[in-house]
Amino acid sequence: NAGVTQTPKFRVLKTGQSMTLLCAQDMNHEYMYWYRQDPGMGLRLIHYSVGEGTTAKGEVPDGYNVSRLKKQNFLLGLESAAPSQTSVYFCASSYQGLSTGELFFGEGSRLTVL
Amino acid sequence: KNQVEQSPQSLIILEGKNCTLQCNYTVSPFSNLRWYKQDTGRGPVSLTIMTFSENTKSNGRYTATLDADTKQSSLHITASQLSDSASYICVVSSQTGANNLFFGTGTRLTVIP
Numbered sequence: 762n763a764g765v766t767q768t769p770k771f772r773v774l775k776t777g778q779s780m781t782l783l784c785a786q787d788m789n790h791e792y793m794y795w796y797r798q799d800p801g802m803g804l805r806l807i808h809y810s811v812g813e814g815t816t817a818k819g820e821v822p823d824g825y826n827v828s829r830l831k832k833q834n835f836l837l838g839l840e841s842a843a844p845s846q847t848s849v850y851f852c853a854s855s856y857q858g859l860s861t862g863e864l865f866f867g868e869g870s871r872l873t874v875l
Numbered sequence: 876k877n878q879v880e881q882s883p884q885s886l887i888i889l890e891g892k893n894c895t896l897q898c899n900y901t902v903s904p905f906s907n908l909r910w911y912k913q914d915t916g917r918g919p920v921s922l923t924i925m926t927f928s929e930n931t932k933s934n935g936r937y938t939a940t941l942d943a944d945t946k947q948s949s950l951h952i953t954a955s956q957l958s959d960s961a962s963y964i965c966v967v968s969s970q971t972g973a974n975n976l977f978f979g980t981g982t983r984l985t986v987i988p
Binding site: 765801802803804805806809819820851853859860861863864865866867868869 | 879906907909916917918919920921924964968969970974975976977978979980981
């Protein structure tokens, strides 16, 4: 049982380049989330999805886009990367919504934007 | 404003000793409080989830307490092991709002032999 899998684990981009982070979960969870973790700050929600075909903005959505074409996958895109997007990105999934559902996190994707 | 504050920021203890980590929050209306363990370079892993009616919850050598009146929680680690070295994150959930999970910045625990 793989749980939540993120790819790639590491990536270095130049300013202005684009990329997509892939999150896949095999627990049949309805809810999926993308967070970013920066030094000295708590995890911050970028975007989330409450089911296949749905997406919604979180606390810090600017500069990111997401898609949930399949229930098991949640993609996070950066159209034009900026140094401020250097961070560790975590995908998470849950059976229930944020207020009650236990979150299962992936191992993280470390992104550096030069 | 909904906030979660943890103390201390970092802690170093000898293997075999006990320690207690603190979490204070202002989140309202309260739904539940969670403690996560995050090993270096890994994703957070859930240790406990406590609702309003639960004062204490244990997971092996980890015991979490919750005082909903004072809005405080603690995580007690008994007989620490080297593998306990990690960041411990307190997360508080609100009953309302779409983005209703509030994360603390974590306590970095280092257990030395």
